[in-house]
Amino acid sequence: MKVAVGLSGGVDSSVAALLLKEAGHEVVGVTMKLWREGRYKGGTRDACFGAGEVMDVAQAAALAERLGIPYRAIDCADAYEREVLGYYRETALSGRTPNPCVFCNARMKFGLLPKLARESGLEFDAFATGHYARIVRRDGRFAVQRAFDAGKDQSYFLYRLSQEQLASTLFPLGGLTKREVRAYAREHGLEMADKPDSQDFYSGDTDELIGVSDREGEVVDESGRVIGRHRGYWHYTIGQRKGLGIASPNPLYVVRIDACRNRVVLGERASLTTGSFRVEDVNWMASAETGEPLTCGVKIRSTGDPRGPVVFQNGICTAPEGICGVTPGQSAVFYGADGEILCGGIICA
DSSP states (O other): OEEEEEOOSSHHHHHHHHHHHHTTOEEEEEEEEOOOBTTBOOOSSOEEESTTHHHHHHHHHHHHHHHTOOEEEEEOHHHHIIIIIHHHHHHHHTTOOOOHHHHIIIIIIIIIHHHHHHHTTOOOSEEEOOOSEEEEEETTEEEEEEOSSTTTOOGGGGTTOOHHHHHTEEOTTTTSOHHHHHHHHHHTTOTTTTOOOOOEEESSOTHHHHOOOOOOEEEEETTOOEEEEESOGGGOOTTOOTTOOOOOSSOOEEEEEETTTTEEEEEOGGGGEEEEEEEEEEEESSSOOOSSOEEEEEESSSSSOOEEEEEEETTEEEEEEEEEOOOTTSEEEEEOTTSBEEEEEEEOO
């Protein structure tokens, strides 16, 4: 089978390409070029988007040469600015917390990149990446399933992939641990065997991406009493405790962001727990939408295990035991008993 591998210059995608090559597949390598020099300052930290891209592309090209496979570095910067950074900016200024990796995967990495790779003349039957996740097929539908290595599982970021995308996607690392992947890379002499993982989506100050001047506003408690000032509500997220600059006998957290009034509302931890919340823009994966209630687990953050049981029906997630830290703008991803994604969407209220 002919397989295109999304190469990032990191150890995971490199091992994915090597595994597929050794399995006898005809492999080609492709990399998204996202960074436009001079558009943003960036920084020095490892990230998916930043000035370090030049080195990543060089490492991906060197790996392709070593494996003897065709390679393309494809300019996707304009689309990334529009589809991902535009989404990030709009969501932050609406008072919600953006989740750019989710939209980058669905629209860019598994959408635009394979499309442009084919248009460049590369031929392939499937597209593969170094994500830690698995794909299952049940009752005629494809779904992403949690990885064998629960600590590295990336299924949460993949819930927006369509049935068409999943039908031609491979995740060679889904059954491996990170330790095994690094060991395999060392055994095969890959220079990126011990390269640190990307920790952030952007290597610089995210204020650059939002592109608006600070706007001072009120920090209030839940009764509306002014207890401090802030320099812009978009600098805060629900559940935040550090960096608030407010003295209090009890720990305070951001419990609400009021973009219309330019207010940040603080409260105690108990105020972060809710018994229900609404989800919009739902993508159905293992489960087709029926209107019937789903009893399942849910993740409202990428880390940790699904919480539950919860019931999801008609866009409402009900959690009998309560869930702490539900954040508008983030994703709620619903999992079945075997770790397969049933559906997921954007938390809106």
